[in-house]
Amino acid sequence: MKNLIPLTELDRRMNRFRQIMDTQNPEWETVVIFNKLNLLYFTGSMPDGMLIIERNKEASLWVRRSYERTREESEFPDIKPMGSYRDAASSFKQLPREVYLETEFVPLAMFKRFQKHFPFEAFKPIDFQVAMTRAVKSPLELSFMEQAGANHQRVLEERVPELLREGITEADFAGKLFQVMVEEGHQGVARFGMFDTEIAVAQLGFGESSLYPTNFDGPGGNRGLNAAVPSLGSRDRKLKKGDLVFVDMGMGVNGYHSDKTMTYMFGKPLSEEIQKTHRQCVDIQNQVAEMLKPGNVPENIYETIMDGLSPEFQENFMGYGNRQVKFLGHGIGLTVDELPVLAQKFTAPLEENMVFAVEPKKGIEGVGMVGIENTFVVTPEGGRCITGDNPGLILVE
Structure with missing residues (x-):
């Protein structure tokens, strides 16, 4: 076998x-x-x-x-x-x-x-x-995660723009996305350690859908099909020119995951102010990645970043409205959500070859969730990204 x-x-x-x-x-x-x-x-x-x-x-x-x-x-x-x-x-x-x-x-x-x-x-x-x-991955485990990360990069940076067309519904987009994920090597299921949690394909949304309340403990949102299936995507919300498209998904190879979020501007660019907010999220990701070194403490990383943000930026940061989460990233491996977490009360120092998904995101009223997420391996030189370096807000015309 x-x-x-x-x-x-x-x-x-x-x-x-x-x-x-x-x-x-x-x-x-x-x-x-x-x-x-x-x-x-x-x-x-x-x-x-x-x-x-x-x-x-x-x-x-x-x-x-x-x-x-x-x-x-x-x-x-x-x-x-x-x-x-x-x-x-x-x-x-x-x-x-x-x-x-x-x-x-x-x-x-x-x-x-x-x-x-x-x-x-x-x-x-x-x-x-x-x-x-x-939490500490072996070379064999890292090889599976690196393969997942490479597949992830192809799906979100190269293939998703080909799927976006005016009038497609979120649900239909999710169906086409899943087919592409499997074509590119996804194992077909993304697993979570969080009790009683399931996401069929991805947490995705067009425009304001990515701010919609959800039971998932993360910064993003989505409408889903209905109360029984509050994931996947709406059959009614159709893609239109000027929409922000938000896709947050896990990819798996031989049991091991990578995690990545990518955003797109459909039909025309978003305003410079929105793009500036997004770029600040990317800068935060890069700052966190620089600190992903053995010996550094997750709580200190979290507090260093949060203390450096203005009160204005912290509003709707890491979740919209009263649904803000209290972390900047999380461990990942056989489940998408593993320990340790880049958050307060996690005081054990990082070890080499731990792996984290870093996901600074910010909700913007009437627009959606901007920001980014990539998967990083802890090394003496800082976090090594295994899911690609595209900064997001890809323009799809």
């Missing part, structure tokens, strides 16, 4: 996780992981099952569906079939009294089913420790 994750890579990830656990939770004995993306990270496969990591033993992967597929696509050394949690529990001579779980993911019903057969007395979270394990 193509794209097998080598055992050496899986060992590196597991060893990093164990080191973080030993440092932050020196009393730990047993970790159980259920989330499919975390299973992919640690084992190279995404089965319905669980990974049991014991402090002084080799980890074991227990698979309900599909054991055959998992054996085919994973080099993880200890893969066992199970019909239920009972099967796994029966192999333990002594069941753990305390387990570490993904408390941000495990629903109560699953928790109770698991506890029925593993009657532990206490549990603690491992969400942060897993997130920080995943």
